Amino acid sequence: MEYEEPKFFHVMEYAAAADGDVIDMVSGNPDWEPPSALREALREYADLPPDAFQYPPSAGLRELREAIAERRGVDVDRVVVTNGTGEANYLAMARAFERDAGDEALLMDPVYPYYPGKVQLLGGEPTLVPTTRDGGLDVSAVREAASEETALIALNTPNNPTGAIYDRDAIREVVAIADAVDALVLVDEVYDHFDLTGSFESALTLDSDRVIVTSGFSKSMAITGFRVGYALLPDEHVFKAKARHMLVNVAGPRPSQYAVHHALAETSPDYYAEARELLAERVDAFTDALDAAGAEYSRPEGAFYVLARFEGFPGTMANVKRLIDEAGVAGMPGDAFGTARGDWIRFALVTPRAVEAAERLADYFGDETPASR
Numbered sequence: 028m029e030y031e032e033p034k035f036f037h038v039m040e041y042a043a044a045a046d047g048d049v050i051d052m053v054s055g056n057p058d059w060e061p062p063s064a065l066r067e068a069l070r071e072y073a074d075l076p077p078d079a080f081q082y083p084p085s086a087g088l089r090e091l092r093e094a095i096a097e098r099r100g101v102d103v104d105r106v107v108v109t110n111g112t113g114e115a116n117y118l119a120m121a122r123a124f125e126r127d128a129g130d131e132a133l134l135m136d137p138v139y140p141y142y143p144g145k146v147q148l149l150g151g152e153p154t155l156v157p158t159t160r161d162g163g164l165d166v167s168a169v170r171e172a173a174s175e176e177t178a179l180i181a182l183n184t185p186n187n188p189t190g191a192i193y194d195r196d197a198i199r200e201v202v203a204i205a206d207a208v209d210a211l212v213l214v215d216e217v218y219d220h221f222d223l224t225g226s227f228e229s230a231l232t233l234d235s236d237r238v239i240v241t242s243g244f245s246k247s248m249a250i251t252g253f254r255v256g257y258a259l260l261p262d263e264h265v266f267k268a269k270a271r272h273m274l275v276n277v278a279g280p281r282p283s284q285y286a287v288h289h290a291l292a293e294t295s296p297d298y299y300a301e302a303r304e305l306l307a308e309r310v311d312a313f314t315d316a317l318d319a320a321g322a323e324y325s326r327p328e329g330a331f332y333v334l335a336r337f338e339g340f341p342g343t344m345a346n347v348k349r350l351i352d353e354a355g356v357a358g359m360p361g362d363a364f365g366t367a368r369g370d371w372i373r374f375a376l377v378t379p380r381a382v383e384a385a386e387r388l389a390d391y392f393g394d395e396t397p398a399s400r
C-alpha cells in the first residue's frame with residue numbers, strides 16, 4: 028500500500044519549529060468550550076462503579092445510539108457508533124468496495140485529504156471529479172466519470188475545504204447516478220452544525236438505500252480528542268459494518284460515549300448557535316482582511332475554512348512556509364486537497380487569533396504582492 032504522510036503534519040512541524048510567533052490556521056480543532064454538560068458527565072464518570080470501566084457494546088452505548096437515531100430520524104438498528112467520523116467513513120468505504128461492484132471511488136476535487144488515502148488503504152482507486160467554481164456539486168461531471176467500475180461516490184457537505192453546502196437536488200441526482208452504476212454514496216456530514224447560511228439539508232432526507240451518512244461530535248461539541256462519530260447505514264449494510272467495526276476496534280471509548288450522550292440530552296440549541304455566530308464573525312473579519320490584501324477567496328456557506336488565492340503567490344508548500352516565516356500565519360497548501368485549488372491556501376478559522384492573522388495577511392500582502400517586493 029502506498030501511503031504519504033498528510034501534508035498538514037509537515038506544515039504543523041514547520042510552524043512549531045519557526046523562530047517567530049506563528050498563528051496556527053492549519054488544524055481543524057475547535058478552540059471553544061465543549062458543552063458544560065459534557066464536562067459534568069466526565070466528572071461524574073470518575074466515580075462510577077467498575078463496570079463502567081469495561082467494554083461498552085461494540086456498536087456503541089445503547090442510550091447514545093437511541094439519542095442519535097431519534098435526532099436523525101432513523102431506526103436505532105441502523106446506527107453504529109464509531110471512533111470519530113473518520114472511522115465511520117472507513118466503514119462506509121469498506122462496504123462499497125467489498126460488494127464486488129468495482130474498485131473505483133469518485134471523490135470531489137478539492138478533496139478532504141483522508142479520503143484518497145482511505146480508498147487506497149482499502150484497495151480502491153480514487154478518481155477526482157471536478158466541482159463547480161464555488162465548490163458545489165457538478166452533477167454532469169459526476170455522470171461523465173461514473174462507470175461500471177465505480178463502487179463509491181464520496182461527498183462531504185458542508186465541505187472541507189471549500190465551505191460549499193451541496194444542493195439536495197444535486198445530491199439526489201448523484202444518488203440516481205450511483206443507482207445506475209451500482210455504487211454506494213457516502214455523505215460525510217461532520218460539519219452539519221456549521222451551516223452558516225441555513226441551507227443545509229441532510230442526505231438522510233433522500234431516504235435512499237444507496238446512501239450511508241456519517242457524522243460525529245468532534246466539531247459540533249469541540250471534542251476532536253474524544254473520538255465519537257457514527258455511521259447511519261441502510262439495513263442491508265449494517266451487519267457487515269458492525270462486524271468490521273468490532274474486528275478492528277472491539278468497541279469505541281465508553282467514557283467519551285457516556286459524556287457525549289449526556290451532553291446531547293442537556294445541551295440547548297444556543298450552544299451550537301453561539302459557535303456558528305462566533306464563526307460567522309470570524310468569516311466576516313477574515314474576508315474583510317483578505318479584501319484588503321487583494322486576495323480572491325471563497326466565502327464559506329458552512330464548515331470553518333476559507334480558501335484564498337493571493338496574486339503572484341501560489342499556494343505551494345514553499346510559499347506556505349514563506350508565509351509562516353515572513354507573515355507569522357500558517358495555512359495549508361492548496362495541492363493537499365487534490366488538483367483543483369493548487370494555487371490556493373486554506374485557512375482554518377478555529378483560532379481565537381483569526382482576526383489578528385487576517386491583519387497580518389493584510390499587512391503582508393498590502394498593495395503589492397510579496398513577489399514584487
Ligand SMILES: Cc1ncc(COP(=O)(O)O)c(C=O)c1O
Pocket residue numbers: 055110111112113114139183187215217242243244245246251255256
Ligand atoms: C470532512 C471531514 N471528515 C471527517 C473528519 C474527521 O472527523 P472525526 O474527528 O469525527 O473523525 C474531518 C476532520 O477534519 C473532516 O474535515
